[in-house]
Amino acid sequence: MSRIVVNDLTKVYGDLAVVDPLTLSIASGEFVALLGPSGCGKTTLLRILAGLEPASAGTVLVNDAPPADARAHKRVAMVPQQPGLLPWRTVRANANLLLDVNRGANPVGGAGADDVERLLHEVGLGDFLDTYPHELSGGMQQRVALVRALALGAPFLVMDEPFAALDEITRSEMRDLLNHLVEGKGVTVLFITHSISEAVALSDRVLVSSPRPSRVVADITIDLPRPRPSDVDDLPRFVELCADVRHALHRGMQ
């Protein structure tokens, strides 16, 4: 549905180079995790791809168009690190937020009110439609954020360490839920994380980034079965892939 092409992208703030010439491409419907140490410019890359920030040099194309175009047509759905729910909106209203804003640009295939409700039921929030965010746990809030993004029906989903603030148990639940929600839907995903096991469990491909300025130092294909079983961690292949990614990360740090 959406192909992402980045060619020789650089980003500098004053004298500070945040992204070194970086080249990558993501195939349509592919789930790619970008893994790297904190502060390596991952978020900057995500913001550039989402059209929230211009590149200093290089070309970026989202489905053959500049990211700003994709943003204007609501073809990029974002899940930020903090859920960013509006405290005065109920769960249902929060899930509808991205649809409500800039209505003129809603894609034809976007979700209707019924679809949003169905999605909320699917993530286990069926009994909380009229609840306010402060009454929800962190994991539940992040589920609303997930539905809010998916409801947009955008072909490109960008996620910025969305599970980083959650506890271990909730995090593995969210991992399974995300796999379940995006598998077979043809959505292209860029998922930023600094958790090796999360990257391996979720993606088709893991890109390992160096410390700032950001470069891709390894590109590892994850050949684990789809749909991913929830006990994917127990597979010997999972352990091997995690080791590969870890070694690549260490090499990149040197």
Added chain:
Amino acid sequence: MSRRIVAPIVGVLVFLGLWELFVRVFDVRPFVLRAPSKALSYLWDFRSDYASAAWVTVQHAVVGLAIALVIGLLVGALLAASPFLEHASQPVLTLIQVAPWFAYVSSVVLAFGSGTKPALFMVALVCLPAFTFAATSGMRTVEPASLELLHSVDASHWEVMHRLRLPSAAPVLFTTARFNWGLALAASYYVEGANFSDQGLGALGKKAAAHYEGDALWAAVFAMVILGLGGLLLLSLLERVVLRWHVSQRNARN
């Protein structure tokens, strides 16, 4: 629950009782201080006069306050968007706030003539700085994740304003409205006493003071107190409905 209603009533009754006792025991001359029982019984005897005067005063205060709120929101939105404008206007607003407005009331009356206009002008003017400061800071203190999210779907300035900034500013605007309510009533009363008309509690009070009618004067004072408390009560109820999502109201309910 019962404590929250009973305690304030007990507090007020004890205060009035001590006051009454003080006046009687020390035999304070009526001209210096009235016993509350006398002022209140005078107020009751002439209740229709005071009620129609209070209605005028309420209109001045409420309409003036509403004008100040609307202008404060418009100016606040501008200042929140432009630090230069904010710095440029801060001294002027502060000047309005600290200048002794009762000292120049007669000039305002001369400029606007007698009747309603000078009262509305004065109320709006004295309430404007606090509303503007509140609107500016309230609109600026928005959750960065929420702002980023709205930008990710290319929300317009207006949408960011009414979907995010305005609701974010609501709690501080309510706090300011309470503070301004007292100011609005004081300004109404003062202008009504100075605008050569016989409308409003201020006019009643002024006439009473001129004729050394202590009971009539203190009845006006008590009528003002009732307006003040009534307004605060209404604001609290409104706040509980509008801000039921906000942390201040959550604590109040528990």
